[in-house]
Amino acid sequence: MNQQEAMFKYCLRLGDNALIRSYRLSEWCSNAPILEEDLALTNFALDMIGRAQALLGYAGQIEGKGRTDDDLAYRRGERSFYNVLLTELPNQDFAYTMARELYLSAFEYFYYSGLAGSKDATLAAIAAKTLKEIKYHLSHATDWVLRLGDGTAESHAKMQTAVDDLWPYASELFESDAVDAAMISAIGAPDPAALKDSWMKHVSAILKEATLDVPTTMYTHTGGRNGIHSENLGHILAEMQFLPHAYPDAKW
Amino acid sequence: MELKEQTAVQSDLLKSFEEKIGRDDAIEPKDKMPDAYRKHLIRQISQHAHSEVIGMQPEGNWITRAPSLRAKQILLAKIQDEGGHGLYLYSAAETLGISRSEMIEQLHSGKAKYSNIFNYPALNWADIGAIGWLVDGAAIVNQVSLQRTSYGPYSRAMVRICKEESFHQRQGYEIMAKMMAGTADQREMAQDAMNRWWWPALMMFGPHDSESPRSGDAFKWKIKRQSNDELRAKFIDKTVQQAEVIGLTIPDKDLKWNEARGHYDHGPIDWNEFYNVINGNGPCNKQRMDHHKRVHAEGAWVREAAEAYRAKKEKQLFQSKN
Numbered sequence: 001m002n003q004q005e006a007m008f009k010y011c012l013r014l015g016d017n018a019l020i021r022s023y024r025l026s027e028w029c030s031n032a033p034i035l036e037e038d039l040a041l042t043n044f045a046l047d048m049i050g051r052a053q054a055l056l057g058y059a060g061q062i063e064g065k066g067r068t069d070d071d072l073a074y075r076r077g078e079r080s081f082y083n084v085l086l087t088e089l090p091n092q093d094f095a096y097t098m099a100r101e102l103y104l105s106a107f108e109y110f111y112y113s114g115l116a117g118s119k120d121a122t123l124a125a126i127a128a129k130t131l132k133e134i135k136y137h138l139s140h141a142t143d144w145v146l147r148l149g150d151g152t153a154e155s156h157a158k159m160q161t162a163v164d165d166l167w168p169y170a171s172e173l174f175e176s177d178a179v180d181a182a183m184i185s186a187i188g189a190p191d192p193a194a195l196k197d198s199w200m201k202h203v204s205a206i207l208k209e210a211t212l213d214v215p216t217t218m219y220t221h222t223g224g225r226n227g228i229h230s231e232n233l234g235h236i237l238a239e240m241q242f243l244p245h246a247y248p249d250a251k252w
Numbered sequence: 253m254e255l256k257e258q259t260a261v262q263s264d265l266l267k268s269f270e271e272k273i274g275r276d277d278a279i280e281p282k283d284k285m286p287d288a289y290r291k292h293l294i295r296q297i298s299q300h301a302h303s304e305v306i307g308m309q310p311e312g313n314w315i316t317r318a319p320s321l322r323a324k325q326i327l328l329a330k331i332q333d334e335g336g337h338g339l340y341l342y343s344a345a346e347t348l349g350i351s352r353s354e355m356i357e358q359l360h361s362g363k364a365k366y367s368n369i370f371n372y373p374a375l376n377w378a379d380i381g382a383i384g385w386l387v388d389g390a391a392i393v394n395q396v397s398l399q400r401t402s403y404g405p406y407s408r409a410m411v412r413i414c415k416e417e418s419f420h421q422r423q424g425y426e427i428m429a430k431m432m433a434g435t436a437d438q439r440e441m442a443q444d445a446m447n448r449w450w451w452p453a454l455m456m457f458g459p460h461d462s463e464s465p466r467s468g469d470a471f472k473w474k475i476k477r478q479s480n481d482e483l484r485a486k487f488i489d490k491t492v493q494q495a496e497v498i499g500l501t502i503p504d505k506d507l508k509w510n511e512a513r514g515h516y517d518h519g520p521i522d523w524n525e526f527y528n529v530i531n532g533n534g535p536c537n538k539q540r541m542d543h544h545k546r547v548h549a550e551g552a553w554v555r556e557a558a559e560a561y562r563a564k565k566e567k568q569l570f571q572s573k574n
Contacts, residue, residue, distance in 0.1 A: 022324075023316060026315045026316060026324075026328060027315075027316065029308060029312040029315055029328070029331055030308045030309050030312040030331075030543070030547065031547050032547075032551065033547075033550070033551025033552075033554035033555055034551065034554070034555060035305065035335055035338055035339055035342075036339070037554075038308070038335050039332055039335045039336060039339070042328055042331065042332045042335070043332060045328055046325060046328050046329060046332070049321055049324055049325045049328070050325070052321065053321050053322075053325075056321075069321055070320045070321055070322075073321055074319070074320070093550075094551070094554045146561070147557055147558050147561040148554070148557050148561075150561055150564065151556070151557025151558065151560045151561045152553070152556055152557050152560045154553050154556075154557070155553055155554070155556070155557030155560075158553070236316075239316050239317055240316060240317065242317050243317060243319035243377060244319055247435065247437055247438070249435055250319075250434050250435050250437065250438050251430065251434055252319035252320050252323055252377070252427075252430060252431075252434075
């Protein structure tokens with residue numbers, strides 16, 4: 001793997017996280033518990049699409065084969081998607097979605113803070129813009145985890161289940177491999193492994209304030225960053241890519 | 253107060269209300285208004301709010317399948333706008349003394365209605381174009397007229413809504429134009445969507461003026477300022493030309509320009525279909541309402557938790573101060 005290939009995969013990983021998460025967030029449209037949340041989650045989905053466009057567009061430039069952000073989103077197979085598994089899991093209920101948003105946004109807060117100082121001007125600029133959105137996503141998720149954790153007995157139970165069930169998927173965020181190593185040395189990207197303590201401290205404090213137990217399970221699910229996904233991604237792509245596949249010559 | 257005095261006070265209030273209407277002054281929430289005026293507005297504004305919210309469903313049906321990132325972004329932003337319109341229309345109705353939860357109960361019980369148009373299905377991607385161009389296009393004609401409606405909060409909500417609706421109409425037209433400039437399959441989808449949405453869009457303006465039972469009070473109180481048929485004619489006149497530009501055929505063999513009237517004449521509208529859909533027998537009536545009821549019921553635990561948390565925090569704050 002040369003540096004160009006590493007950089008390409010690196011941008012796809014970041015872009016795919018945003019793209020697949022936007023898909024799940026957008027599924028809340030007309031399905032949220034109150035109209036205000038319908039708007040908030042749709043808005044986050046929009047933030048994620050914007051981020052995916054920037055990162056996949058940049059990935060296409062780095063690859064240098066003329067592929068656009070749409071080509072990369074709509075004409076790639078499942079094994080060439082590199083999002084973390086957490087982003088593709090079904091929404092289940094509002095508590096699951098808020099637990100996922102908390103885990104991802106807390107990670108991204110630390111990660112994109114580091115990336116904003118990268119030597120790569122494009123990624124640094126994308127990160128700086130994204131960081132503003134992430135702060136809002138994190139505060140929204142935090143507020144809901146507190147409300148649901150410390151709300152009623154029913155919401156507490158649902159929030160605890162969500163926090164527990166998604167916990168084994170969080171570790172994938174902190175994996176660091178040859179792609180990361182190449183980017184750490186080439187552009188001064190953050191090392192995901194180095195962020196785990198900060199994340200753990202931040203998330204644990206929120207869970208405790210929400211009167212929730214911090215999970216202790218050590219078991220982890222992994223694979224997405226290398227294209228080995230859960231069964232969910234195939235269904236997402238089948239639906240998302242349906243029109244470009246059915247009508248390959250059409251421009252929309 | 254004696255009954256006679258009460259009646260005199262009532263009649264003074266009514267007189268001042270009617271004078272305001274006569275001067276074209278806006279009626280504001282704290283102004284005295286006849287009960288029938290209040291009821292008429294609650295019915296109309298809540299129906300409008302419910303329409304915005306139920307209207308999110310047919311378009312929402314295509315978010316996950318939008319064919320490009322840009323298309324997805326525009327569609328999401330548009331649906332988000334509709335939800336926002338719902339929010340400020342619910343707020344406008346609340347100024348008349350009804351809560352959002354009461355309005356939702358009325359929607360679920362069938363007492364409150366929403367626009368019939370959303371009981372039709374969005375079947376192919378061109379339907380997203382047709383909804384923006386024709387449905388929002390028809391809605392704008394009505395809403396531009398409502399910007400001058402006599403109730404202040406409703407009128408102000410309409411001014412804001414109209415700005416966004418014209419963006420929606422443009423995005424819908426852009427989808428149709430792109431598809432008409434595309435492959436044979438795309439042109440077929442666009443014409444198919446046109447054929448299915450044209451007549452329901454014309455029905456959005458309601459029955460012919462000769463049949464519309466409520467036009468009396470609504471006109472007297474300046475809630476409504478233009479008749480169903482006047483508004484429908486405006487819509488047809490502007491839309492026919494837009495269709496021609498991109499090569500779409502209007503599915504009405506009787507459509508022709510009437511020089512004397514200065515408007516297009518159109519063929520007969522199938523009012524049986526209109527009343528059939530209004531009475532609950534449209535393709536998606538049950539689906540739309542079942543969906544709204546299910547989501548509302550499934551979200552109850554979240555709303556309860558938010559309320560319980562708020563009460564808990566308020567109590568803690570109170571205790572810490574005392």
